[in-house]
Amino acid sequence: MIGNFIYNTPTKLFFGKDSINGLPEVVGQYGKNVLLTYGGGSIKKMGLYDKVKELLKDFNIVELSGIEPNPKYDPSVITGAKLCKENNIDVILAVGGGSVLDCSKAISVCSLYDGEGWDLISGKVKATKSIPVVDIITLAATGSEYDAGCVISNTAINDKRGYVDGILYPVASFLDPQYTFSVSKWQTACGTADAINHVLEQFFAKPNNAFNDGFMISAIRSLMKNVKIALENPSDYDARSELMYVCTLACNGIMSNGSGYSGWPMHSIEHALSAYFDITHGAGLAIITPRWMKEILSENTVERFVTLGKLLFGFDSMPDFDMANKVIDEFYTFFESIGIPMHLGELGVKVDKIEEMADHILENDNTSNEWMYAPLDKDALIHILTESM
């Protein structure tokens, strides 16, 4: 059954080799004053910074660099919003991975708001205006380039928020797989784990349907296959292009139109982990995934595991719970095989913070809501986190 939904993605995708040559025409539609946002030096190392500056030589460019992974409200969003106001910015150009883009989306609304920007991000006030955001994505991972969300950390209050609003869609996303060749093995693995988790968060929901199942399983299969090729040969265009495209679709919602909404519980847990310990998002998700699966496996949910077992892993028939456990083992082994340490302790997470994090999750995302596909109370959260250590 396809349930009721409303769907619209205004973002225009420019995908492929040398696609960024179309940048001046697209950016020019919005004005001459550009805020160029990026992270560390990687876009300079790969020559992308110079290329962008050359393409936009007729524009007025103001720069905001040094945007962190798990981008921070203070200083990055606040500084960016200030730069926009001071320089009469017409369009923000984000060059980098999901963190740079997420930060830029937050800037796009905060810069046109006179109050405290965090009120928009935390959902206290609804944004009504934004500066158009264009992006060049250099990491196949979050799918921020084709979604209406951003995740921002507020370290002052140990908070990490997923902020979702139609106003946050980029107007255009440029995706050239060549710019992902230099992504490290670690980031390649973590980005892929992130995207796989995006699909799983949508897959474990009710109602569901065979069409979306097939679409989502094709996505997971593609990610699992191509990440191995890219880890072996980072410059394999075919693998990098498929990773990049599937990551782009994975967080957009098109794979689960008309399916139920699960509440994205693994992301709720991971946001707490990142807020407390600043770990890499995709790694946190990979570690949590099999533990969360074990926790929610029940008569109510076993059908989802069996569908994965048959269609994704090609398992022959066996008792449902045996197959479910085999599916969970497969994910564990897969994440391990792409180089992710499968214990939170290895990433610096401390066991004595587990209870506090569980409280934090319930307070911020209420994973125990009854409408959720598989509600998680405090005990369940503590159990998942403890098993993940």
Add this chain to the structure above:
Amino acid sequence: MIGNFIYNTPTKLFFGKDSINGLPEVVGQYGKNVLLTYGGGSIKKMGLYDKVKELLKDFNIVELSGIEPNPKYDPSVITGAKLCKENNIDVILAVGGGSVLDCSKAISVCSLYDGEGWDLISGKVKATKSIPVVDIITLAATGSEYDAGCVISNTAINDKRGYVDGILYPVASFLDPQYTFSVSKWQTACGTADAINHVLEQFFAKPNNAFNDGFMISAIRSLMKNVKIALENPSDYDARSELMYVCTLACNGIMSNGSGYSGWPMHSIEHALSAYFDITHGAGLAIITPRWMKEILSENTVERFVTLGKLLFGFDSMPDFDMANKVIDEFYTFFESIGIPMHLGELGVKVDKIEEMADHILENDNTSNEWMYAPLDKDALIHILTESM
């Protein structure tokens, strides 16, 4: 490999039970003067006409009814364009199947053009302005509600043209599966055959990739399964909803982003058939499909058949050409099983027009272009048509 592409679908989808209650708000964004377009009396019989009039009681409505299957430039498009000019129409509301919507799309550009409208449709002149089109779709089939194309017949010159331009996307599409419950068995079968063919036209292309393959095969599988349920029980909401949604995506292009473009040869052939004999589009496509497959089967193309055999039909390994022929047989048997007569003669097509139609196809669509996935010269076209008789 995901090849280069640009993708953007501006249309907003409102899907599900009673979704049309959102109509006044959406239509109201564009103005008060509405051209309401529809076909025969079916929307009156099912109560949709009254429902729409009630929802839009505060609007000024001008009606264009009697739009034909295989909609005609003269009189429908010409009349509609005249009505728009005379009544200062702000927005066109198409209620019905793909023909009504296609006609409305053509009206939307012709009404703002001072020259001969056919020059836009035939591609001689590029349209620069259009009236917004909103639709309520009552037939799962063409996917016109989510694409940028329309197919219009010009009977005066035996021509049927597929006209594609980004300007033709509807601004909003309302899809309530309940309004497809009363669709006849014949139209249900033909609509599904049309959508299956849309996917196949995209599937038989190079380059291709495993992700899109999985997406497309999930679509074909869903269509084949749910049409049988809907034929048995026309009011099965689950089946009707999945048919409706998959048909909507099937012609949009999202399933083949980054795949090669085949040139849609089966549609080229069918457009000639419909132009000469006014047969039902989906039936023509169903009849042509297995004959076209037999014609193009070669060392170059056999891999596509084998992929269908393994992933769609679950065949075990066997020699490639044996599997290909088995796939072709499966499609033939399937179309026959949903009630489509599998010979063109049964639909009134005359064998003595075959050569003329082959010339017409080559002249209008040039199916022998070398860039095509499997070029068809005159002999090949004649062979396909003769085998289809």
